[in-house]
Amino acid sequence: MTEPRKIKPWLKATLELGPLVLFFVVFMRMREQTVTIAGTEYSGFIFATLVFIPVLVASTLALWRLTGKLAPMQIATLVLVVVFGGLSVWLNDPKFFKMKPTIIYLIFAGLLGASLALRRNWLGLVMAEALPMSDAGWRILTGRMALLFLGLAVANEFVWRNMSETAWVNFKTFGLPLLMVGFFILNAKLFERHALPKDGE
Incomplete structure (x- = not known):
């Protein structure tokens, strides 16, 4: 490859x-x-x-x-x-574009949920090079990320349906990326606990 x-x-x-x-x-x-x-x-x-x-x-x-x-x-x-x-x-209708994050987050939540149900490490196949972890670590992270994506989908639906366009654009531009960054910061202990040993360790 x-x-x-x-x-x-x-x-x-x-x-x-x-x-x-x-x-x-x-x-x-x-x-x-x-x-x-x-x-x-x-x-x-x-x-x-x-x-x-x-x-x-x-x-x-x-x-x-x-x-x-x-x-x-x-x-x-x-x-x-x-x-x-x-x-x-x-x-000429903005709602379709506003729905896009909801759909993509639901797709990824569904894929991650399916990988857990099928006992497959699809997330690890995508991220293992940047974040080498044990199988147990990947299972935990997969479950947490599935819940994260579900939460983000719900949050996006709430914001675009109930708040102004400016509020949604701010949420899309800054809020969603910050939530993702915060998620990985909060999971730092998981990465440390399940990290694979480096060569020579």
Whole structure:
């Protein structure tokens, strides 16, 4: 199997986070305005979505070209952004794009739950290179991540259905990534307790 090629961390971060940051900036500048394209008026949210889709496609393709590999979550995110973002633009209805995080989190929660039920270590296959752990550690982490994704799906549904578009964009841009980071920080003891010994230990 071909090893993924290494790229500079700042370039990787730019390609992964740049499209989301651009979406946030465009939305914040255009949220009180409408844009007319081919005789149809679009809200600032829809216009930001229209900008976000091709930029995400380009950055994901660039990441694949530079590294030779994409994570399953990156592929799933790209597909769902194109489908649901495209529906939001086509139908001029923002709810489809807002539902995208819910759907992707439910998909991953379902996959992780299935891996536990089938006694398969699918999460370890994806993350073992970066986070070598024992099988017991992976089982615990898989269960916790399945619950995390379920919680994030519920949280996304609550925010977009009950709060303003600005609140949802802030939640999507900053809240969801911070919750993910917080999850891994809270599980630091798990990683330490179930880490595989390094060579020579």
